[in-house]
Amino acid sequence: MPPHLIEKAQAVARHEVGHWAIGYCLGFKVGDISIVIQEVDHYRGHAVIELESDLGSLELVESYLRRRIMVLFAGVMAESLKPNGIPLKDYAKNELEKGGATNDHKGIRELLRVLRGVVYGPPRDKKKLQGELDTLNDELWNATEALVMKHHKLILGLGGAIAEKASARGKPFGLTETQIVALPDVAEWLAANPQPK
Template identity: 35%
Template sequence: MKSMPATLRDYALQIANHEMGHYVVARALGFETGDVTLKVTMGLTHHGGASITLTRSISSIDAMKEHLEARIMVLFAGAMAQTLPPRHSPEKHVDKSKAAAILKGEFGAEQDHAKIRELRYLLRNITYPDTDPASSDSIIAELTEINDRLWLRTQQIVEELADTITGLAGVLVDRMVLVDLWGRAGDSYEVVLTGEVLEGLVPVQAIPALSVWE
């Protein structure tokens, strides 16, 4: 098979890191996971996804808060993981300013950001039910506290699991194939790693169970 051009591979690895960031952190926080997909084109556009099951038993307000916090962290994790350095770099630090830019839509993660905004308000409404709805300063402060706390915790987890994330991203990209288009070479590389295949990988089996709190 014709090898992927170097520029395209670098781009694919960034997006693979993003999707595996969602996947790995979701598993670490107790979500059921499924397939991870990725498509990149010669024009450096992409479409990817990590299947995460959101159905779970929630029988208390505390359980609801923990679920919302975990879900927000999974959404943060994609942008953070996308900024991780190459797999073999000794330093595994998130580029926080770049991750924030990714979430704000500069690199195609605006859907994650929109979901985070909605969930953050819901979490604030549950966490601070007695705040006067007309007190905009208090509400902004509460939203900021929630955001900053979950952002920091997500950064800690992504950096702790950076080798797993970048390693699995490499597996994903290594399995990408050039898609033929009606008998002629297409312009996109694609891959689907099924949940079953992922479950069989040693790095996936070794993902630790972590808490939304330290």
């Protein structure tokens, strides 16, 4: 693969591992990670995250919404990670709103509105409603940043391992769940970070 596509493969791999790792940390069942790179602006990535959850109370619904939004934020936050573990937040926001993560952004915007209704109740006026949305958005964005930074070594390492599988334009690459959990660094990380119930 040409160097510019290898760089894109690395970015997309970090993005998908961000979804995967933060999904795991927040109690979702995770699975395979797969990617296809056609061109810098034409690619597809997918991390299997099973979203089925107990939603039997308003508190459980609120928890689910918060966790799901953080998983969606985690992709761009992880993609923007530098080797020192610090994310480039401006890059992450731009990628979310105008770049390759616009589908994540659409999901976040919809879920934030549902979460706002759960937390604050019926909207009173547009200005107050927007303030409530901004408060929730910033809270979850900052919480996601903290989690991604905490687990940056796993994200960068697993992202690199997946990107190494990229061999040709248009050829799918990735790792199955079995392959992921068998990697020594991942196995060590999983043992040190038992999944919440």
